[in-house]
Amino acid sequence: MNMKNILKKTLILIFLSSFNSAFAADVTIEMLNKSGKEIMVFSNKIVRVDVGDTVFWKAASKGHNVEFIKGGTPEGVTKFKSKMNKDTQFKFEKPGIYAYWCTPHKMMGMIGFVVVGNDKSNLEIIKSIKFVGKSKKLAAELFDQL
Incomplete structure (x- = not known):
């Protein structure tokens, strides 16, 4: 194989690997x-x-930190709470909405939602969560975006 073909194949591999990582869903x-x-x-x-x-x-x-809110995940999902000041991750295996907050700042509106598989079947259950402080208003605004 000549140098030109090796270079061409290398460039194709680099292009394909960057293409795949650019579209990774994580x-x-x-x-x-x-x-x-x-x-x-x-x-x-x-x-x-x-x-x-x-x-x-x-x-x-x-x-x-990150903590799944009690009653704020699809049925059967185990409790998840990270340590303070630590990077964390969660692999989502069940479709549905996952509601989470930062434990010390939930009253300040530090909440978020992960929608898995575009499944919103547990939205009404999520809406019944007793959000507190600024989270209450923010949650109502975010429900409209779900």
């Missing part, structure tokens, strides 16, 4: 003290993924 959400005019916020409040995808939460600022 998502990263940052836990932030401030974003624009908002304080105590997740960088994305709603993300949509497919079954089998992973969401990564990056502890970009100190003082945050």
Whole structure:
């Protein structure tokens, strides 16, 4: 094989591997003290993924964690609560809506939703969660976007 063919095949492999990673569905959400005019916020409040995808939460600022809200996940999903100030991840195996918050900042509106497989069958159950403080108003706004 001549050098030209090797180079051509190498470039094709590089192109194909970058193409696949650019369309990977895994998502990263940052836990932030401030974003624009908002304080105590997740960088994305709603993300949509497919079954089998992973969401990564990056502890970009100190003082945050991720906790699935009790009653805020599809039936059969186990409790999930990360440690403070630590990056974490969760692989979503069941379709539905997952509601989560930062435990110490839930009253300040630090909440988010992951919609898996575009399945919104548990939306009414999610709407029945007793959100507190600013989370209550924000949750109502986010429901309209789901």
